[in-house]
Amino acid sequence: MSVSTPTLQTQPSAVDRPGSAQQNEVTRLLPPWLLVTVTVLLCAAVLIPIVYIAMASLNSDIGVASGEFWPSSWTLSNYSTIWTSVGLANGLMNSLIVAGSTAVVSAAFSIGTAFVLVRYQFRGRRTILRLLLGFQSIPGTLIVLPLFVLFSSSATYLGLQVIGTRWGLFVTYLTFSLPFSTWVMVTYLRGLPKELEEAARIDGATNLGVLTRIILPLSWPGLIVSAIFAFLPGWNDVLFASVMTRPDTQTAAVALQIFSSATEGGALPQYGQMMAAALVSAAPVVLIYMFFQKYLVGGLTSGGVK
Structure with missing residues (x-):
């Protein structure tokens, strides 16, 4: 006859129970x-x-x-007057074209560059990564004059007008946004499993097929983060936009600065219009953050836990 011994069931203490008051205090x-x-x-x-x-x-x-x-x-x-007094409609259109194109092109180039830098080993790979990181430490004020001289001389020697055009401002912003976007995508792609790519290669996928069918669908959070952070400098910049544009191509930030400077010398500055124009100019960025909030959280936190 076997004798069964009762098993002792220990109740978890208050510290061990998840959600307990003691654990919250700790x-x-x-x-x-x-x-x-x-x-x-x-x-x-x-x-x-x-x-x-x-x-x-x-x-x-x-x-x-x-x-x-x-x-x-x-x-x-004030909201009805700013479209004629500030010239906000033209500035917003130029800002959307320049900053939007910079965001799209920067994100598209960054994923291809990051894919090569992360998945392939070649001579100079680490040097390229260090150079991309070093470009972020160069102040923009040091590049304004050399860049302006370079773009101005292109009209003389190449017959190519760059100063005063939207695409010239786009190239300027792309030089600053592309290194940062590449680093964002490098961090994101390092967290993706290689097994998916190996399985695709076994099925006969080429490098381009792996990039477009495997990497791209999995990289939307990182792409949106890199695109938004490439969009913001182009939208908020005043320094380069005031040098590289003319009245018909100036951005919203430059239009606000010109309007503010023009009204400072008056007997009564037009504070109401300036505040209304500032809110209207900030609205697109706020809407972008609200719409892509979940992608921003996922893209920024990717690569933090291995």
Whole structure:
């Protein structure tokens, strides 16, 4: 006759249970009161200026100049006037063309370049990676004058007009965005399993087939991140756009700067129109972030955990 011995079942302690109060206390970086305080302060530092700009855009110039936070008289005339006084429509169109084309071309070139740098071993590979990283440390102010002289001389020696054209500004932005986009894609492709590519090669796929059928569908988060970070410098830049453009090709950032400088010498600066134009110019970037938020999170965190 066998005697069965009862098994002792130990209850997990409060520390071992996931989601317990003790575990939360251990893993929490800040005390609750300090966490709430820091969160409120950070949100206030971001939201208060945005709310003030929105309120000022709905206020009259006299009200903004007198320091009113809450408008005494609400008006939407600023949003209807900026399209003629600031020239915002032409600036937004030029910014979308230049920054959008820079983002698309930079992302397209970066995935092919990163695929070669990650999956193939050749002499000079590490040197190229170091050079791409080193290009990011060069300040843009050091390149403005040499780039302007180079593009100006092209009209004399080659008969090719670069200064004042959209495509000249596009080439300028591409030189800065392509190295960073390539590094983003290098980091992302390092996290993709090689087994998928090996299986595709066994099935007879060529290098181009592996890139277009395997790598490209899996790299959309990284591509969107590289495209957005290539789009932002072209959208926000004033330095190169003010040198490389003329009135019919100037971007929205340059149009805002010119309008602000022109109204500073007046008896009453047009604060309401400047605030409205600033909000309209920032709206495309905000919409892009909101629409591609999940891809941004996935692309930026890729490669962090192996």
